[in-house]
Amino acid sequence: MNKEVAIFWFRRDLRLDDNAGLYHALKSGVPVLPIFIFDENILEKLQNTSDRRVDFIFQVLQDLKIQLQDLGSDLLILHGKPEAVWADLLSNYQVKSVFCNHDYEKYALERDFEIKEICKVKNIDFRSFKDQCIFEKQEVLSATGTPYTVFSPFMRKWKEKLNDFYTKPYPTESYFGNFCKFSLEKKWALSDIGFKKTDINYEKPKLSKSILINYKENRDFPAIVGTSHLSIHFRFGTISIRKCVKYAQQFSDTWLNELIWRDFYMNILSNFPQINEGKAFKKQYDKIPWRNNETEFKAWCEGKTGYWLVDAGMRELNQTGFMHNRVRMVVASFLCKHLLIDWRWGEAYFAEKLNDFDFSANNGGWQWASSSGCDAVPYFRIFNPESQTSKFDKELKYIKKWVPEFLSFNYPKPIVDHKFARERALKVYKEALNEVE
Template sequence: MQVPVVLFWFRRDLRLSDNAGLYHALTSGYPVIPLFIFDQDILGQLSGSQDRRVDFIHDTVTALGSQLQSWGSSLLVKYGRPMEVLMELTEHYHLQAVYANHDYEPAAIARDQQIATFLTSKGISFKTYKDQVLFEKSEVVKDDGTPYRVFGAYKRKWMSTLSDFYLSSYPTHRYQRHYHQTAPFPTPALETMGFSRSSDKIFPSPDLQESIIRNYDQTRDLPSLPGTSRLGLHLRFGTVSVRMLARQALQLNAVWLGELIWREFFMMILYHFPHVVHRPFHLEYEHMQWLHPEGQFERWCAGTTGYPLVDAGMRELNATGFMHNRVRMVAASFLVKHLLVDYRWGEAYFAQKLLDYDLAANNGNWQWCAGTGCDAAPYFRVFNPESQAKKFDKQQEYIRKWVPELGTPAYPTPMVEHAFARDRALKAYKQALNKARGTEPVS
């Protein structure tokens, strides 16, 4: 007779400590089989046979499995479509419930609804919990219950709502004996999933460096310095607890805490306004007449625009999967405002390249730079790449690292003149808004 068990399905929460859904599974009264699924559909959308993010997940999953083995358990790792994997597991185990943590992306919500319907039809509970944010969905909204659309007001409500309750850890370590005791399960090799290991992978540490966070407000805008936490990758895949980070941020630096709040703001926006995945937050910007001159987007991607700070950022991204946040803003603004290329092109390129790619943050920040999203200052913000370089990379240390041919005939002249590009962008945005409001002058 099969022993009743429950599954805990790891998704964006690849850690055994302070994990909400895992804690509830371990305290369910049933042995817990930990599960991770390499989603065939998601992996199939990636370009090429090498992806640093897949390497990171595979390394992390392997490490989780080793830790569980030291406790007499194992991590069940599957490759396939989640629904098909779970259908198979219901035939092999006497499942009482499947536990997981919430995901707020529209595709993930649809997937979970489909899986919940299937499991319920089998008499199996599907129980999900909040884990990757402190506040989700409608926990921080206006007094009338509607979602915020501007960050500043959201941040004030977020801070006033915060209490020790939301910062408390889940003591999963107390329940290690509740894992299902079993021989090790095999982990699929990367090659069996159509991938090969990248030779140049260097992943940032998951450890919070207090000295960096204490000085974050002084160093965060200087790309030549190691002045940011580099924890985006670990927040994306949940290898660190956001509750732990928030507790430390409250003690160390309010500006860095603000970055965690921005992350939750964009997740809230994605949840309440899922149209932003494909359309502008402010729909009147659908009337924008984007330009796509041949070769210009490709030059931006390659880092050969003739603007050194933009080019340095794009080359850093292509080489490492990382780009400094200040430089991300300048590079994104240049593509949209200087070249008038649809922000969705840049958003998709960052999604392909960034180690810390997150749909909500990537979309939110691109729409912020494009002037189509949630921002009190709309389209008329146009970063000047030259003045940004002088302000934040005075000695050109960052630029020289990534653009060594600067100052030689090998470096291209600027693709477009700043004043001309700014004027053209402002006219294009104004024309789009006039058209949306029905006030466009008759020609």
């Protein structure tokens, strides 16, 4: 390929349709070479070579390759440290410009800075675009020009600002003829990057009108399919956020609010860098003397706490990589407040296990549950797993599925008494926070 090319770098935007950076690349007037890099810096940190997320990405890439091959093009898949991969790319191709979409996490920002500098040395434009959220960074600010730290006013301002411009799709398909014409003989296997096949199965994301119409009534009940199950698709960009917001506007304001929470946590990440450093959003909460009992943490991880709903959630997570959002709140609250184990331990465990792991949402959820985050649940609100079961799994269908032995002699006794744990948490939190004040 001796011609001048523009490179589009797929990352958290694994789709051809309504893709901001890809649209601008295809309109640039130069044939577009699409690439994906399996980043060794990320892969080396994964605990398990049977990681469902890597398998999911691999399956999506195979689908993207087929779509591109149907257009007479292909997807160049690479593997290595990004700096080395890009140095090699820029030596082998006559690159005019590089296009991608913004990523907001600490490592991604550092990586993109490095690649931008490499491009600058060779007088190559590096252009990045907003794609994975509706409003980013400082697009939604308070009347005083500061970032919101409370969800409700952020949500109101977000909705007030929203118009058709922000949900208008990027018509990439009009420019599909501008992909480079080439084909690759190399066929990748997961083993080529040191990973194994898992039980995850990529299916193209679908929006369900029936689920959204009943979303408000059904979303808190883990035994039924009452949620969109699109979180993994948001994480890897296999569905457009603009498309989903337009759909939510039609069928479910409650689901729209959930999408706004996603933007809210991304905005928090961009505007409050201490989040990236593993610190509590509310600094005083870093003074809490966590018990951090490793035996109890192991029981929580394995779903052996003696609390049915907590154990069901953890077993679902361990076996499938998914956990219902209502249950996520219950298990997180239990770890932080019943067991007084540092929320960062739970955050790290979820980061390892969740198919849809997204740093900003995961961190936001854990800080919410531990009361240390922005607009978090107050420290004196402590979920009672038993009353949560009565409200949201009254017939025990979810519990029977994941903890079939819950009534047997083999099932463990509760790891801690709820009343005792609640009083202990209130005392520890209050003393720590009063001490800071």
